[in-house]
Amino acid sequence: MSAHAKTISLTVNGTRVEASVPPRQHLGDFLRERELLTGTHLGCEHGVCGACTILIDGEPARSCITFAVACDGRSVTTVEGLDDDPVATELREAFSAEHGLQCGFCTPGMLVAARDVVLRRPDADNPAIRTAMSGNLCRCTGYVGIVNAIRRVIDARNTNAG
Amino acid sequence: MKAVDFDYAQPATLDAALELLSREDVMVRPVAGSQSLGPMLNLRLAQPELLVDITRIAELQAIRLDGDRLTIGACVTHARLEDGDYPDVTRGVLPSVAAVIAYRAVRNRGTIGGSLAHADPAADWVNVLTALGADVVIAGTGGRRTVPMTDFILGVFETALQPGEIVAEIHVPALSDRARWGYYKVCRKTGEFSHATGAVLIDPARGVQRCVAGATSGKPVVIDGPALFEGGCTEAAMAAHLAGSPAADDPIALKTHTVALKRAIAQVMS
Ligand SMILES: Cc1cc2nc3c(=O)[nH]c(=O)nc-3n(C[C@H](O)[C@H](O)[C@H](O)COP(=O)(O)OP(=O)(O)OC[C@H]3O[C@@H](n4cnc5c(N)ncnc54)[C@H](O)[C@@H]3O)c2cc1C
Ligand code: FES
Ligand code: FES
Numbered sequence: 414m415s416a417h418a419k420t421i422s423l424t425v426n427g428t429r430v431e432a433s434v435p436p437r438q439h440l441g442d443f444l445r446e447r448e449l450l451t452g453t454h455l456g457c458e459h460g461v462c463g464a465c466t467i468l469i470d471g472e473p474a475r476s477c478i479t480f481a482v483a484c485d486g487r488s489v490t491t492v493e494g495l496d497d498d499p500v501a502t503e504l505r506e507a508f509s510a511e512h513g514l515q516c517g518f519c520t521p522g523m524l525v526a527a528r529d530v531v532l533r534r535p536d537a538d539n540p541a542i543r544t545a546m547s548g549n550l551c552r553c554t555g556y557v558g559i560v561n562a563i564r565r566v567i568d569a570r571n572t573n574a575g
Numbered sequence: 576m577k578a579v580d581f582d583y584a585q586p587a588t589l590d591a592a593l594e595l596l597s598r599e600d601v602m603v604r605p606v607a608g609s610q611s612l613g614p615m616l617n618l619r620l621a622q623p624e625l626l627v628d629i630t631r632i633a634e635l636q637a638i639r640l641d642g643d644r645l646t647i648g649a650c651v652t653h654a655r656l657e658d659g660d661y662p663d664v665t666r667g668v669l670p671s672v673a674a675v676i677a678y679r680a681v682r683n684r685g686t687i688g689g690s691l692a693h694a695d696p697a698a699d700w701v702n703v704l705t706a707l708g709a710d711v712v713i714a715g716t717g718g719r720r721t722v723p724m725t726d727f728i729l730g731v732f733e734t735a736l737q738p739g740e741i742v743a744e745i746h747v748p749a750l751s752d753r754a755r756w757g758y759y760k761v762c763r764k765t766g767e768f769s770h771a772t773g774a775v776l777i778d779p780a781r782g783v784q785r786c787v788a789g790a791t792s793g794k795p796v797v798i799d800g801p802a803l804f805e806g807g808c809t810e811a812a813m814a815a816h817l818a819g820s821p822a823a824d825d826p827i828a829l830k831t832h833t834v835a836l837k838r839a840i841a842q843v844m845s
Contacts, residue, residue, distance in 0.1 A: 417582040436583035436626065439617070458576040459614035466680050472654070473680040478613025482583050483606075483628055529679060547765035548678025 421485040425450070426494030434481045441465045441476035444491055452492040452521050456550070463549030466522035467491050473529045492521035500528045503569065507562035515553035523549050527563050535567060542567075578616035585628040589635070589743070593716045595627045597739040605629050605741050607650050610677070610685035611693045629741060635688070640664070643749040649688025649742040657682060664749035665707065668756050672703045678766045688742040691727065694734045697768040701728055702789030703758065705797060706774035707747055711735075714743035721746070728794045751780030757842030760790075761835050771822075771831040773839030777804075786840070788813070788832050793820040804844065808837045 415435030422431045425448055434443060441458075444450045444467070456462035458477045465476040468490040495501035504527050507513065514520045523546070530537060530545045537545060542563050543556070551559065582601075586592040596603055601624040606612050608630070615621040629635055635650040638661040645664045647656075655661075656673035663669055676682055676690075676699045690700045691711060705724040712721050713736060727735050736742070750756070755777045760769035772789030786803050788796040798816050801807075813833045817823040822832055 415580050417580065419583060435580065437578040437580050437616070439578075439613070442577075458617050460610060460681060463678070463680065469683075472683040474683050475610070475613075475680050478609055478617065479684060480583070480609060480613070483585075483609065483630070485585070526678075526680065533679075544765050545679065548680055 419482050419485075421482055423484050423486060424488040426490055432481075436480060436482045438481050439477050440467070440469075440474075440479045440481045440484060440489070443481035444476060444489070450491045450493050454518055454521055456518070461550070462519075463522045463526060464519055466525045466549065468494075468525060473525055492524055495524065495528070498528070500531050500566070503566045504528060504531070504562065507565040508559070511562040511565060512558035513554060513562035514558075519549060519551040519553075523551065523559060527559070527566075530563055531566050531570065535571060537563075537567060539564060576617045579619060579622045581616075581623050582625045583628065584625065585631055587631055587633075589629075589632050589714060592627050592629050592632060592741070593714065593739065595625070596741065597716045598625070601625045603627060605692075607686040607689035607692075608652065608684035610681050611689060611695070630686075635743065637744075641746075645669075645747045645749070647687055647745045647747060649691075649744060650686045651688075653677070653682035653685050653687065653690075654679065656687065665747060666750050666752075666754065666756075668703070668707065668750070668758075669747070672699050672758060675699065675760070675766075687745060691745070692734060692736060692742050694728050694730075694732050695768065696728075696731055696792060696794070697770070697772065697790035699760075699769075699772075702772045702774050702787050702795050704745065704747070705789075705795040706776050706785055706787040707750075708776075708783065708785075709748070710746040711742055712744045712746065713740050715740040719743065725795075725797060730794055731792060733794075748781075750776075751778055753780055754778035754783075755843040757839035759835050759838035759842070761831050769835075771828070771835035773832075773836035775836070775839040775843050777843050786836055788817065788836055791817060791820045791822045791828075791832065793822075796820070803836065804840060808833060808840055 418433045454464040456464035460478045467476045603625040604623040606626045635648040637648045653673045653676045659670040711727045757775035759773045761771040769790045774787040776785045786798040810833045822828040
């Protein structure tokens with residue numbers, strides 16, 4: 414443990430957590446190694462691949478380039494915390510129906526980013542979905558199934574709303 | 576991919592932050608969104624002993640209108656500038672540029688002040704705020720000074736900031752209703768850093784006719800006056816303007832910079 418350890422208190426998937434963290438520990442390692450929430454995947458660890466994307470105070474963020482110590486007082490949501498989230502539920506069904514995943518490594522980050530697109534960009538056409546999802550890399554699917562899954566959820570929501 | 580064992584402070588006031596940043600007994604560095612410093616720490620390109628997180632300082636989060644200019648606190652995020660919850664004196668330039676920086680997950684934490692202080696020649700604000708004629712307000716324990724963007728960015732990752740100083744706020748002048756703006760980035764992949772950036776501002780009310788060539792492996796190249804408009808943006812002209820930068824001697828880079836600026840110019844001429 415670091416000589417510089419700091420005590421932080423934050424909410425992780427709705428549960429209050431108090432922890433002593435070394436400042437150099439990034440949020441991704443904190444979630445995986447201390448909270449044992451291994452749904453958050455770490456790929457590049459420098460902000461490029463998007464596998465580690467989680468929510469901080471409801472907004473998507475890279476957990477690999479955000480330090481846990483900087484999240485004192487914040488609310489963090491990982492893919493595990495989206496079990497009962499309506500949009501994430503629709504997305505999980507659509508990803509499965511549209512072959513939006515294969516090995517699943519990118520999927521937790523994809524779901525978090527896709528949820529943000531559905532909520533923030535209900536008017537998105539397919540090129541806009543691709544642009545909005547460009548920060549999440551997938552080595553398996555070729556993206557077509559991912560884009561179609563997001564399209565399906567956006568269309569269904571727009572139909573139900575209209 | 577793990578950072579060195581640094582210490583960390585999260586002061587609530589600017590004075591407390593500047594006090595910590597003026598310490599000479601440790602290698603100290605400010606951190607804002609950590610979207611550039613985070614990767615550098617993980618790769619151990621940066622090995623500070625103390626990080627001073629400046630994002631909880633309320634005044635650095637503020638956006639306000641001072642007369643006809645907009646004052647943006649250093650810790651305002653790209654996402655907030657994208658979403659536009661402020662009186663936008665630039666008639667859409669700020670939100671449209673913010674929206675094409677990296678990806679939303681990065682924009683939610685990355686800040687305008689961090690972007691300027693990092694001074695990557697390919698960064699959006701580095702080039703756009705130069706084209707807009709913005710000023711940077713620098714704060715240190717000795718007080719504040721205001722520096723025009725053209726004197727703030729000195730080179731690749733090099734700024735006018737002295738040890739212990741931070742970017743406190745940015746002053747963005749208002750554009751008139753006759754102003755026209757063009758912006759084009761050549762990127763290999765959406766959201767990745769630009770290989771050539773063209774930014775163009777014509778504002779007759781302020782007498783501005785400005786082209787900026789960015790991502791040139793040096794500070795932004797400012798070309799004022801009408802020369803490049805109306806077909807003047809040729810490779811030969813660009814070679815002269817980029818003289819001294821590595822881009823001028825590389826035929827591919829020269830072509831890429833010419834294309835970026837030409838496309839930005841086309842947006843204001845159309
Ligand atoms: C995958 C990825 C893609 C990206 N693509 C782009 C892109 O296309 N265009 C673009 O412009 N940017 C891009 N970025 C960078 C991003 O915009 C960063 O947010 C920004 O450059 C730095 O802001 P920050 O608040 O995160 O600064 P930090 O990372 O916290 O700090 C960066 C540097 O500035 C210093 N610093 C921070 N704030 C201040 C201050 N107020 N005063 C003095 N020094 C300060 C720090 O000490 C450090 O040296 C990308 C980043 C990632 C991870
Ligand atoms: S692991 Fe965080 S972006 Fe790749
Ligand atoms: S499903 Fe394998 S990386 Fe995307």
